[in-house]
Amino acid sequence: xxxxxxxxxxxxxxxxxxxxxxxxxxxxxxxxxxxxxxxxxxxxxxxxxxxxxxxxxxxxxxxxxxxxxxxxxxxxxxxxxxxxxxxxxxxxxxxxxxxxxxxxxxxxxxxxxxxxxxxxxxxxx
Amino acid sequence: xxxxxxxxxxxxxxxxxxxxxxxxxxxxxxxxxxxxxxxxxxxxxxxxxxxxxxxxxxxxxxxxxxxxxxxxxxxxxxxxxxxxxxxxxxxxxxxxxxxxxxxxxxxxxxxxxxxxxxxxxxxxxxxxxxxxxxxxxxxxxxxxxxxxxxxxxxxxxxxxxxxxxxxxxxxxxxxxxxxxxxxxxxxxxxxxxxxxxxxxxxxxxxxxxxxxxxxxxxxxxxxxxxxxxxxxxxxxxxxxxxxxxxxxxxxxxxxxxxxxxxxxxxxxxxxxxxxxxxxxxxxxxxxxxxxxxxxxxxxxxxxxxxxxxxxxxxxxxxxxxxxxxxxxxxxxxxxxxxxxxxxxxxxxxxxxxxxxxxxxxxx
Amino acid sequence: xxxxxxxxxxxxxxxxxxxxxxxxxxxxxxxxxxxxxxxxxxxxxxxxxxxxxxxxxxxxxxxxxxxxxxxxxxxxxxxxxxxxxxxxxxxxxxxxxxxxxxxxxxxxxxxxxxxxxxxxxxxxxxxxxxxxxxxxxxxxxxxxxxxxxxxxxxxxxxxxxxxxxxxxxxxxxxxxxxxxxxxxxxxxxxxxxxxxxxxxxxxxxxxxxxxxxxxxxxxxxxxxxxxxxxxxxxxxxxxxxxxxxxxxxxxxxxxxxxxxxxxxxxxxxxxxxxxxxxxxxxxxxxxxxxxxxxxxxxxxxxxxxxxxxxxxxxxxxxxxxxxxxxxxx
Numbered sequence: 001x002x003x004x005x006x007x008x009x010x011x012x013x014x015x016x017x018x019x020x021x022x023x024x025x026x027x028x029x030x031x032x033x034x035x036x037x038x039x040x041x042x043x044x045x046x047x048x049x050x051x052x053x054x055x056x057x058x059x060x061x062x063x064x065x066x067x068x069x070x071x072x073x074x075x076x077x078x079x080x081x082x083x084x085x086x087x088x089x090x091x092x093x094x095x096x097x098x099x100x101x102x103x104x105x106x107x108x109x110x111x112x113x114x115x116x117x118x119x120x121x122x123x124x125x
Numbered sequence: 126x127x128x129x130x131x132x133x134x135x136x137x138x139x140x141x142x143x144x145x146x147x148x149x150x151x152x153x154x155x156x157x158x159x160x161x162x163x164x165x166x167x168x169x170x171x172x173x174x175x176x177x178x179x180x181x182x183x184x185x186x187x188x189x190x191x192x193x194x195x196x197x198x199x200x201x202x203x204x205x206x207x208x209x210x211x212x213x214x215x216x217x218x219x220x221x222x223x224x225x226x227x228x229x230x231x232x233x234x235x236x237x238x239x240x241x242x243x244x245x246x247x248x249x250x251x252x253x254x255x256x257x258x259x260x261x262x263x264x265x266x267x268x269x270x271x272x273x274x275x276x277x278x279x280x281x282x283x284x285x286x287x288x289x290x291x292x293x294x295x296x297x298x299x300x301x302x303x304x305x306x307x308x309x310x311x312x313x314x315x316x317x318x319x320x321x322x323x324x325x326x327x328x329x330x331x332x333x334x335x336x337x338x339x340x341x342x343x344x345x346x347x348x349x350x351x352x353x354x355x356x357x358x359x360x361x362x363x364x365x366x367x368x369x370x371x372x373x374x375x376x377x378x379x380x381x382x383x384x385x386x387x388x389x390x391x392x393x394x395x396x397x398x399x400x401x402x403x404x405x406x407x408x409x410x411x412x413x414x415x416x417x418x419x420x421x422x423x424x425x426x427x428x429x430x431x432x433x434x435x436x437x438x439x440x441x442x443x444x445x446x447x448x449x450x451x452x453x454x455x456x457x458x459x460x461x462x463x464x465x466x467x468x469x470x471x472x473x474x475x476x477x478x479x480x481x482x483x484x485x486x487x488x
Numbered sequence: 489x490x491x492x493x494x495x496x497x498x499x500x501x502x503x504x505x506x507x508x509x510x511x512x513x514x515x516x517x518x519x520x521x522x523x524x525x526x527x528x529x530x531x532x533x534x535x536x537x538x539x540x541x542x543x544x545x546x547x548x549x550x551x552x553x554x555x556x557x558x559x560x561x562x563x564x565x566x567x568x569x570x571x572x573x574x575x576x577x578x579x580x581x582x583x584x585x586x587x588x589x590x591x592x593x594x595x596x597x598x599x600x601x602x603x604x605x606x607x608x609x610x611x612x613x614x615x616x617x618x619x620x621x622x623x624x625x626x627x628x629x630x631x632x633x634x635x636x637x638x639x640x641x642x643x644x645x646x647x648x649x650x651x652x653x654x655x656x657x658x659x660x661x662x663x664x665x666x667x668x669x670x671x672x673x674x675x676x677x678x679x680x681x682x683x684x685x686x687x688x689x690x691x692x693x694x695x696x697x698x699x700x701x702x703x704x705x706x707x708x709x710x711x712x713x714x715x716x717x718x719x720x721x722x723x724x725x726x727x728x729x730x731x732x733x734x735x736x737x738x739x740x741x742x743x744x745x746x747x748x749x750x751x752x753x754x755x756x757x758x759x760x761x762x763x764x765x766x767x768x769x770x771x772x773x774x775x776x777x778x779x780x781x782x783x784x785x786x787x788x789x790x791x792x793x794x795x796x797x798x799x800x801x802x803x804x805x806x807x808x809x810x811x812x813x814x815x816x817x
Binding site: 320 | 788
């Protein structure tokens with residue numbers, strides 16, 4: 001698996017480049033919370049040769065947003081929504097509605113490390 | 126003038142807790158939005174608080190129709206992080222058990238799919254009876270009928286009992302005949318054929334763009350099977366073909382799964398014949414990965430429903446992060462796109478052909 | 489009561505009095521309930537055996553009391569009417585349909601001597617009243633206050649468009665062959681050859697169209713239980729649900745009786761009393777309908793329309809023309 005660390009501003013460009021190179025199958029968009037940084041991971045696959053390429057983007061937790069890939073990859077739809085609501089990362093370019101957690105308006109996103117299990121949270125009810 | 130129908134989380138048919146909000150114009154579906162998350166249990170977060178070998182029960186409850194496949198995928202990820210080689214015989218036994226699990230899962234799919242199309246429980250009952258035989262085999266091998274938890278690091282909790290091969294062969298011979306009967310029963314029925322052909326067509330480009338996996342992908346003409354293209358365990362030593370169909374409609378997906386069912390029966394027979402003697406017991410449960418701060422591993426497996434990829438960031442005692450790419454999640458995302466313009470009655474035919482398990486989808 | 493009993497057995501014929509007719513009506517109602525109960529048991533057991541399982545075994549010997557147990561349980565529940573429903577329409581539908589079905593069975597003569605209820609245009613009356621059913625369902629669909637019932641009701645009326653015309657044409661052919669629509673006359677006209685032999689195409693068309701009329705698989709689009717929940721029965725609560733089940737079997741009884749009378753020679757047959765022959769034939773037809781339910785897949789509504797107009801209607805017209813050409817001209 002080839003891994004590339006890129007900047008947030010290069011995501012859209014790199015994704016388009018990969019798609020033209022033949023990596024047209026989006027395997028997963030996910031994120032890892034390393035406390036000081038958030039790392040967003042995009043995994044693409046080339047169906048013909050079964051090669052995979054991973055893009056890793058580091059984000060500052062206070063300024064967490066990524067541009068959307070939904071224009072090129074239809075699979076990005078649900079992956080982005082799930083990642084955004086689990087990690088609190090905003091997806092710029094679309095208003096993504098809630099996917100997994102309905103009516104949840106908590107202060108911290110569930111999969112981040114600073115999410116405490118018993119903290120009081122707000123809901124929209 | 127569209128009507129909004131809520132095909133609610135509670136269904137009379139066995140789809141699991143899935144809510145479909147359909148906008149219908151007369152009899153045609155204008156828009157279909159799946160609302161998921163009713164079975165969301167936060168597995169990815171829970172696993173971060175448990176030690177490695179405390180997590181397999183969580184993994185099994187994800188895809189509760191083929192639990193052993195998730196269990197095995199997770200244990201394989203941990204083994205890769207540890208750098209442990211699976212024992213030779215254990216690889217063969219795991220392959221046999223996984224393929225038996227695939228047979229059981231596809232039998233259940235066949236029953237529920239026939240039920241969705243309107244076949245009044247007949248095929249459903251027959252398939253469940255046959256699935257019971259396979260579950261009995263798996264019970265002999267692992268001790269449980271549903272949630273097995275029989276995978277250990279480097280092997281299994283116990284080897285196959287003596288006489289397993291003969292009993293398995295009996296069951297497989299019987300299943301071979303039965304599967305042919307069911308295929309005949311359904312495919313000679315012109316009403317079934319006209320409900321499945323041409324319904325829910327997914328073209329090749331659409332399949333790749335939407336990122337679907339498994340029989341859904343193979344039913345649209347893309348020949349990708351993790352067992353063949355990224356092989357693990359002993360699949361390279363067994364000869365089988367990836368089943369591909371190019372039409373992309375419900376019938377193509379149905380046909381791919383039926384052929385996979387037959388291939389799995391053949392695979393189990395083959396593996397049982399070629400299995401070497403040896404030791405298949407894995408390491409005991411307590412486990413620490415020394416020097417493994419934030420080691421990243423990723424493992425792909427072919428579940429009955431599609432490809433599952435586990436992306437793990439490993440810490441010494443527990444996973445730092447486990448990202449699960451579940452097949453049903455992404456297959457269900459495609460439902461919206463392929464059901465545009467179809468009839469109301471087709472929604473269920475398409476849903477049945479996508480083979481959704483909500484535990485897998487919501488995690 | 490002796491005239492009634494001997495009339496049943498076909499031994500002698502006497503003109504009817506009011507008391508006789510009332511007694512006849514009560515007897516027919518008991519017969520219908522007995523058939524519904526018994527056939528319900530037969531259906532559950534047979535479909536279970538097809539499914540490779542046992543069916544009811546605990547309630548009574550061989551599960552014969554199971555239907556009674558279900559009946560008692562369902563009747564003991566609370567009757568609820570949804571707030572958005574029109575109470576009169578919602579509550580009156582099922583009893584109305586049930587009474588129409590029982591009335592129609594009442595119109596059919598069960599033996600050559602029980603002709604009190606034999607009307608001149610009996611067959612036409614039967615089919616006119618039968619085609620009221622989808623309209624009642626339509627009213628119920630909109631009075632139920634939920635979308636599933638409304639959609640079910642729409643589908644029911646759409647189905648009406650596809651099977652009603654073929655039935656009418658087959659009935660026209662039957663009337664031509666039997667020189668009238670008098671039901672007893674139709675049975676008597678089959679004394680030489682049963683109409684199934686004379687009009688095989690008509691029999692097939694009629695059978696399939698009757699399946700659609702009775703809303704059994706493969707045409708149970710209205711109830712479609714794996715799709716729109718339970719369709720029109722979604723909000724119907726327990727006591728009315730028993731009536732709905734009765735309705736299903738009563739309509740099937742009516743349909744099988746019609747098929748037996750029109751095509752299978754009605755009550756004619758050696759040795760056994762005519763009533764027994766008629767019930768036996770009706771039972772065999774019902775059994776066949778039930779086996780179709782266990783094995784067939786449900787049709788999609790637009791496919792059904794196509795099927796009705798492309799296959800059933802032309803075949804029924806062909807049948808009518810052939811009947812005229814061969815037998816009348």
